[in-house]
Amino acid sequence: MSSKSYFILLIFILTLYGVDLCKAQSNHILWYNQPAQYFEESVALGNGKMGASVFGGVLSDKIFLNDATLWSGGPVDPNMNPEAYKNIPAIREALNNEDYKLADQLNKKVQGRFSESYAPLGTIFLEFKHEGEPQNYYRELDISQAISKVSYQVNGIKFSREYFVSYPDQMMVIKLVSSEKGALNFGVRFESLLRNSVSVADHVLKAEGYTPIHAEPSYMGNVPDPVRFDENKGTRFATLVKIKSRDGKLTSDDQSVNLSGATEAVVFVSIATSFNGFDKDPVTEGLNAGLLAANQLKSASAKSFDKLRKSHLADFQKYFSRVSLNLGKTDAPDLPTDDRLKRYAEGKEDKNLEVLYFQYGRYLLISSSRTPGVPANLQGIWNPYIRPPWSCNYTTNINAEENYWLAENTNLSEMHQPLLSFIKNIATTGKVTAKTFYGVDGWAACHNSDIWAMSNPVGNFGSLDANCACWNMGGAWLSTHLWEHYQFTHDQKFLKNEAYELMKGAALFCLEWLVEDKKGELITSPSTSPENKYITPEGYEGATLYGGTADLAMIRQCFLQTIQASEVLDKDADFRNQLERALLKLHPYQIGKKGNLQEWYYDWADQEPQHRHQSHLFGLFPGDHITPLLTPELANA
Numbered sequence: 001m002s003s004k005s006y007f008i009l010l011i012f013i014l015t016l017y018g019v020d021l022c023k024a025q026s027n028h029i030l031w032y033n034q035p036a037q038y039f040e041e042s043v044a045l046g047n048g049k050m051g052a053s054v055f056g057g058v059l060s061d062k063i064f065l066n067d068a069t070l071w072s073g074g075p076v077d078p079n080m081n082p083e084a085y086k087n088i089p090a091i092r093e094a095l096n097n098e099d100y101k102l103a104d105q106l107n108k109k110v111q112g113r114f115s116e117s118y119a120p121l122g123t124i125f126l127e128f129k130h131e132g133e134p135q136n137y138y139r140e141l142d143i144s145q146a147i148s149k150v151s152y153q154v155n156g157i158k159f160s161r162e163y164f165v166s167y168p169d170q171m172m173v174i175k176l177v178s179s180e181k182g183a184l185n186f187g188v189r190f191e192s193l194l195r196n197s198v199s200v201a202d203h204v205l206k207a208e209g210y211t212p213i214h215a216e217p218s219y220m221g222n223v224p225d226p227v228r229f230d231e232n233k234g235t236r237f238a239t240l241v242k243i244k245s246r247d248g249k250l251t252s253d254d255q256s257v258n259l260s261g262a263t264e265a266v267v268f269v270s271i272a273t274s275f276n277g278f279d280k281d282p283v284t285e286g287l288n289a290g291l292l293a294a295n296q297l298k299s300a301s302a303k304s305f306d307k308l309r310k311s312h313l314a315d316f317q318k319y320f321s322r323v324s325l326n327l328g329k330t331d332a333p334d335l336p337t338d339d340r341l342k343r344y345a346e347g348k349e350d351k352n353l354e355v356l357y358f359q360y361g362r363y364l365l366i367s368s369s370r371t372p373g374v375p376a377n378l379q380g381i382w383n384p385y386i387r388p389p390w391s392c393n394y395t396t397n398i399n400a401e402e403n404y405w406l407a408e409n410t411n412l413s414e415m416h417q418p419l420l421s422f423i424k425n426i427a428t429t430g431k432v433t434a435k436t437f438y439g440v441d442g443w444a445a446c447h448n449s450d451i452w453a454m455s456n457p458v459g460n461f462g463s464l465d466a467n468c469a470c471w472n473m474g475g476a477w478l479s480t481h482l483w484e485h486y487q488f489t490h491d492q493k494f495l496k497n498e499a500y501e502l503m504k505g506a507a508l509f510c511l512e513w514l515v516e517d518k519k520g521e522l523i524t525s526p527s528t529s530p531e532n533k534y535i536t537p538e539g540y541e542g543a544t545l546y547g548g549t550a551d552l553a554m555i556r557q558c559f560l561q562t563i564q565a566s567e568v569l570d571k572d573a574d575f576r577n578q579l580e581r582a583l584l585k586l587h588p589y590q591i592g593k594k595g596n597l598q599e600w601y602y603d604w605a606d607q608e609p610q611h612r613h614q615s616h617l618f619g620l621f622p623g624d625h626i627t628p629l630l631t632p633e634l635a636n637a
Helices: 003-016 084-096 100-107 289-301 305-320 337-345 351-368 413-438 474-489 492-513 549-569 573-585 632-636
Strands: 029-032 043-046 050-054 060-067 122-128 134-142 147-154 157-166 171-178 184-191 195-201 204-210 236-245 249-252 256-262 264-273
Touching: 029 337, 029 351, 043 134, 043 157, 043 351, 050 157, 060 264, 084 100, 084 413, 122 236, 147 305, 157 305, 171 184, 171 289, 171 305, 184 195, 184 204, 184 236, 184 264, 204 256, 204 289, 236 256, 236 289, 256 264, 264 289, 305 351, 337 351, 413 474, 413 492, 474 492, 474 549, 492 549, 492 573, 549 573
Parallel strands: none
Antiparallel strands: 029 134, 043 050, 050 060, 060 122, 122 184, 134 147, 147 157, 157 171, 171 264, 184 256, 195 204, 204 236, 236 264, 249 256
């Protein structure tokens, strides 16, 4: 046989057995040729409760740890401003008189406290003893496996690490291997921005601590005493770290555990908190964080790495592998992910990067949303800051809901459950908010919330402008997720026993909150459009008005879906008729002189025409009552 024939046969055999001769641009792997320097460059791992941000350093590998249930504060008192509703008539009178400046000022009286903040649990450091410069560095995150890897060579010795966070075993697992016997030398230590103490017993590192009683939002800037601790309050946490190896020598001091002369090792990281529910004091009614972490560690460390990895993959892939996306052949070169992004920003084709982006959203939801009653927050579950951006809270004027837009329609219905169960919590405090802040029945949720299901309008009792504090349509918006879950599952038991009363309560709030305008049409008053401002013809730049389009869009969607739910369950015919009559009287959408869908009751200009919030388009998406087929003029606008 000729050499050419041998070559052709070799190609055929390699292809037959799945060997890729020309490495394709990946649609499921993020990879880099250097360690992360900043939090934003780290790779995110999580099991829906425990989060880990892995930097992959050579001499020192830091890993930020988070727990979805670790927040500042404690159960909220929703009755914090019991007579706030008494200001509503004066605000409405100012609006009737077209005195928008006065309305803005008065609206500040309808504010409560700020939300609490998601807290950073701490950082573990894997510190290595290497002599020589590293070569052939490689770092990856395979989102189809939820596994990260790091590899490099020092003086011809290859070192590799593999990281994952297991849901079945509630454990972070890290495997470390050297290609030369006895060449693995490293130690583990822990640091935290929270009040904590570290100890070591039987070569197991133990860190215990607690969160602040309050962390002031970062956007408030430099304020006195922004982070306040009280040793008798705050959620408790425990972290345990254990090294397991077949060879080498384990040693420890009072702050670290060390392994020397090893070839292979597995590091177990177990964390737990005392959080026991939105309405339970985490100290007096909390769980035993230390015992939980210890039980998790005992169970997981008794298993082999291969068994832990296998159960992790089986659990993760049953969700991730439900959906695939193929956009066709790509000619994009195989580059590190950061270089791919730069290339794509230049307008160059990379279909697999688009697939990766789509699947990365699903990956993050699986990794951050598997804790009942605790939805993914603004940053999922990954946060290194004690005063994180926007408190890393639940911003319910879009962000909390936006995290879940992909839940049902990308076949991750189970990951929707933390938000759906959280709605029940916030409706509980929201009944008090509806009464004390707005003087009506039903339940309300406002601009921000937190793990304690805070439902009041924020602003710290008058310190923020109305555009970013005085908004009360969170309940109407959140209720649409309950109906969407039913639409995808047709779970009538869920609709009857869990969803319907919550939907009805949100609709009842809206129904009683509506008032008639001068034309006899139903509007909201006062009203704001999330975080945006208008400019009146006289030049006043304000936030408080009446009949904001976004309010009415959300109310339409809430009413339409509650009516449908009532029909499916064949109940509440009288209430259904009230909603149907109110729908007919709602102030209609308006098309402005520029052909645009108006955001404001009048055809006013925006203070910021390219504002990041486009809340008045809610009826188009995520709502569905504006469509090119049924309402072409509104769709065009």
